[in-house]
Amino acid sequence: MYNAGKVITGIIIFLIIVLSPFWYNGLTGKTAYVPLLKVPDTAKQCVESTQYMKENHMELLNSWKETAVRQGKKTYTAKDGKTYGINLTGTCIKCHANKEEFCDKCHNYAGVKSYCWDCHNYPKTGAWEQKTAGSRK
Amino acid sequence: MNRREFLKVAGLSLAGLTGWQTFNLLSGGAFAKSLPGVQNSVQKQWGMVVNMEACSRKAGCNDCIDACHRIHNVPDLNSPKDEVKWIWTASYDKVFAEQDHAFSNKGLKNRQIIVLCNHCENPPCVKVCPTKATWKREDGIVMMDYHRCIGCRYCMAACPYGARSFNWKNPRPFIKEINQDFPTRTTGVVEKCNFCEERLAKNLLPACVEACEEKALTFGDLNAADSELRRILNTKFSIQRKPHLGTQPKVYYTV
Numbered sequence: 001m002y003n004a005g006k007v008i009t010g011i012i013i014f015l016i017i018v019l020s021p022f023w024y025n026g027l028t029g030k031t032a033y034v035p036l037l038k039v040p041d042t043a044k045q046c047v048e049s050t051q052y053m054k055e056n057h058m059e060l061l062n063s064w065k066e067t068a069v070r071q072g073k074k075t076y077t078a079k080d081g082k083t084y085g086i087n088l089t090g091t092c093i094k095c096h097a098n099k100e101e102f103c104d105k106c107h108n109y110a111g112v113k114s115y116c117w118d119c120h121n122y123p124k125t126g127a128w129e130q131k132t133a134g135s136r137k
Numbered sequence: 138m139n140r141r142e143f144l145k146v147a148g149l150s151l152a153g154l155t156g157w158q159t160f161n162l163l164s165g166g167a168f169a170k171s172l173p174g175v176q177n178s179v180q181k182q183w184g185m186v187v188n189m190e191a192c193s194r195k196a197g198c199n200d201c202i203d204a205c206h207r208i209h210n211v212p213d214l215n216s217p218k219d220e221v222k223w224i225w226t227a228s229y230d231k232v233f234a235e236q237d238h239a240f241s242n243k244g245l246k247n248r249q250i251i252v253l254c255n256h257c258e259n260p261p262c263v264k265v266c267p268t269k270a271t272w273k274r275e276d277g278i279v280m281m282d283y284h285r286c287i288g289c290r291y292c293m294a295a296c297p298y299g300a301r302s303f304n305w306k307n308p309r310p311f312i313k314e315i316n317q318d319f320p321t322r323t324t325g326v327v328e329k330c331n332f333c334e335e336r337l338a339k340n341l342l343p344a345c346v347e348a349c350e351e352k353a354l355t356f357g358d359l360n361a362a363d364s365e366l367r368r369i370l371n372t373k374f375s376i377q378r379k380p381h382l383g384t385q386p387k388v389y390y391t392v
Binding site for chain 2: 072088
């Protein structure tokens, strides 16, 4: 190999630069960061188990939308037989009143944008009208 | 097997496959009942009758409009160009243009008539919607799914009654007080009256009907022969908006 020293040094420098976000986060201890959610103490369990909600809340909310809006059925029967009103503001937000500390924590961390709140209401915790203004592109 | 025999067998098996469904369809069996368009006769059909005389008793009354727009978070944009409306008033010669003539009653001509989505039996807005964001429910309500609306405004062009409004701006800053129990809309969707579908689900009358002190609005089931709605339609002369278009409005007006 010609110029082995230069090539290998170049590759090492290239890797250091390209992987710099990983080094940086590893050195500053940010890789260990896990968003901790403020879970309400008003109820012991959400409509389904915590694990199920973590993994499937988006499918559940989507099916709630379909059932309530398109089929006109306004109640949901959970796996344990309990019934809940299908209502994002009335059921979900009744417990999870602090959107910033609950929805946004994970969604910001994962970089997932939801436009639920462009239309649906939640209790005012800030200047939310301005924040949501025209956010749906 | 030669070609002739093969064709015979193939033809017979095809006939056998389709024959059963044809028999079923003609005999009104389960297959026929599963087809869309075969309506359940006991299904409710919501309708409304507006007593124009009672409606005009209190000059400048906007009780029904205020109640509806407050409950449904309808913004007040204060400009006719951007206007969003679910229920509003227009003069008789505009609402019933085909009834108006040079010598029609002057009082009637200038009268403000209450108008809203007609929840047509044959809604043209539904026909043109490319995403099925608007559709007719089994109880006759022409519903909107704002999640699915892409804001193409075909429905607004199709509606002969101007019952649909488009959100050119974020409506939230223009709502005086947001009713937390009902969502607002967002920029880029079309909205209209939903016949208070959310209140009917709780066995409540539509907000406009409840708010009217003159009892000018009567709401009910058109399929129930003993309903107050049917009694009024049966005893009084009623008209519809633009009936010649064949949309079959379910909002009726008595003179």
